[in-house]
Amino acid sequence: MNCRECGERLEVERRCRQVRLRCQGCHKEYQIHEVAADLDPETEALLERYTCIIYD
Numbered sequence: 341m342n343c344r345e346c347g348e349r350l351e352v353e354r355r356c357r358q359v360r361l362r363c364q365g366c367h368k369e370y371q372i373h374e375v376a377a378d379l380d381p382e383t384e385a386l387l388e389r390y391t392c393i394i395y396d
């Protein structure tokens with residue numbers, strides 16, 4: 341999926357026990373719950389690989 345700010349691609353980034361989506365353009369970070377409603381199937385599939393996502 342794409343950044344709400346600049347439209348660049350968001351990459352899944354895993355950090356310790358947390359997973360974030362980070363924009364490749366403006367480097368804005370999104371928490372999963374912020375974008376949960378907008379996740380596309382591709383991103384959702386990536387997130388499903390992480391077995392212990394913390395939805396904080």
Ligand SMILES: [Zn+2]
Nearest residue numbers: 343346363366
């Ligand atoms: Zn951005």
